[in-house]
Amino acid sequence: MKLAKRVSTLTPSTTLEITAKAKELKDAGHDVIGLGAGEPDFNTPVHIMDAAKEAMDKGFTKYTPSGGLPALKKEIINKLERDQELTYKPSEVIVCIGAKHALYTLFQVILDEGDEVIIPTPYWVSYPEQVKLAEGVPVYVEGKEENQFKITAEQLKATITPKTKAVVLNSPSNPTGMVYTREELEELGKVCLEHNILIVSDEIYEKLLYDGNKHVSIAQLSPELKEQTVIINGVSKSHSMTGWRIGYAVGNQTIISAMTNLASHSTSNPTSISQYATIAAYQGTQDDVEVMRQAFEVRLNIIFEKLNQIPGFHCLKPQGAFYLFPKAIEAAKMAGFNDVDSFVKALLEEEKVALVPGSGFGADDYVRLSYATSLDLLESAVERIANYMAKVAAK
Template sequence: MNGQVFGVGMKLAARVESVSPSMTLIIDAKAKAMKAEGIDVCSFSAGEPDFNTPKHIVEAAKAALEQGKTRYGPAAGEPRLREAIAQKLQRDNGLCYGADNILVTNGGKQSIFNLMLAMIEPGDEVIIPAPFWVSYPEMVKLAEGTPVILPTTVENQFKVSPEQIRQAITPKTKLLVFNTPSNPTGMVYTPDEVRAIAQVAVESDLWILSDEIYEKILYDGAQHLSIGAASPEAYERSVVCSGFAKTYAMTGWRVGFLAGPVPLVKAATKIQGHSTSNVCTFAQYGAIAAYENSQDCVQEMLAAFAERRRYMLDALNAMPGLECPKPDGAFYMFPSIAKTGRSSLDFCSELLDQHQVATVPGAAFGADDCIRLSYATDLDTIKRGMERLEKFLHGIL
């Protein structure tokens, strides 16, 4: 029987039909295809550091390979890595976790997916401030929950207020998704803002998913407070999802983690045991080296990000039709394109086709009047891209 006939009459599950494809990956794939054809594309679409993984991390993985660390491991992760993550969370975040509170996952994305499947039931509502990372609402849908989107604006620095959250809570609300520093906006909630939101969650008996994957990428003295450290009560109701991809330029290694109450970690481990099983064994030894050795590599990358950030922010705010708040973390700009009168998809499509600049439509993040640009690329590309973007704007305004 050939594939064409086999496909006739096939009915896909409703859960798949409800999920939108990742617009970020679609734009990035188109930009890469253009590059493969020899077209000079300035790509600001992917949230991926352009640095090589630090040498000591690579060497640790090589050593693990030579030592035969190539077999199945525990579904929850290598014990030494789980312990290293717990110690990091105690030391850097003031979160009193032990190794039993940690699940090592295939990237930060799987930690969130596992959490949703372990916690959300049909009918449960999950509060998600917008702009949001593209996968949050889709993961809620796959868990048969209902995403409740709370919009923010450039005028309020793309931050949700405690009162907004309070008003959105219903008897069905189970979880609040909280991401700081933010993808896509780069905004960082101050410690006082974090404490105020934590208080609302505690008073309303909400669980908190704290996505902290950009926590080390901060500028101008911005401070990161893990929401679980806001109070003992918040600690009891929070789950940290994070990973090594952004801080250590380890995107392709696929090592992340979930940290939370032991019963939840066990439930998420059970799900992982029947889906992916353990994370690549020798990659976990690279992650151990990332946490147990010098953090100078992080500071070197951060210095480069800071220079790129200054240049891109100044360039964007000097252009007609754009308004871009200053991001205090991560490596993204999220300017408003409202004055251009175009939808974000039309804007990004025209910009890529006419001037070979790849950006991501804000519609993917729940904000159709904005676009996202990643400055996790070299300064020369940023300079050329900003010149092309300005030329595009002059042509449409």
């Protein structure tokens, strides 16, 4: 049967592909260390799971409004006011089945065929695919390593055309872990306002910041930028709730209304139990969030130093999220490969260490390592990579 054109250009998720291959090897009895998946290794906090059980016991297992429970919208609004000093109405909030679904739905309602979305590289793997599914055109702008993988206002301005509809900003970034400063966001915001460009601000990693860095949402810089911005967020990373699938979009009421209408015909509503769990996540203590953040920071400080000592690897220190994004093309060439993808495959086959090649993020010379796993496994993984490089150097 002939498939629709819209799926013919899709590229499979590199992250999930590597994770699946690593699982296949592990199931076959191999001692595989997987550093590919983008999810915390902590369990969901107990008080959140207890709230879900209580909701089930009370029979809260039915349909909810398509845009999310009013009580959950209220907690999202409270969270944004508490953390970013932003004020929203319930009609400006939609709860979705994860932040990925929020992004997908957003692109579906704002893009017509041929509309352009500016995506800085390196990018999260699903941005361009979701734009293409909405018949839009992803336009890439290189975030250069010498600028911490961030784009400048000058770069943004030079990329805008009459077809530009939106720009995606992801801070802290997946895959680089870099964070835009208030000053950088102000400059980017000026360009967006000048050209009437919608800002899609993906803030899913906002709670995972290190070395004293603070999260700034571009929406909080001015009333004009707030109106021009749709914030994407959720509890997957902050509260270790990846499997619960709750995210949300907050912004212009007309956009949110269109997203809600689309959701009513596609998903009906986010899972009721997960919504009640998320209410508890935002209402309850945030101590577990901080415990997890501190653990990630300890791992980062240790693994970053060890990785940078391996020949052929060069890495900037991330400021947030839970990824390292070293340049590895020199290591690949030292091992006899012309590209990093082949190098990553060799590491998985020979040393049983699963990394994600940078090609999936629009940065062919790099690899992504997740440090959302135990310190013992991280140190073992880095040791295996170092041993592999020592072996190829001795040939």
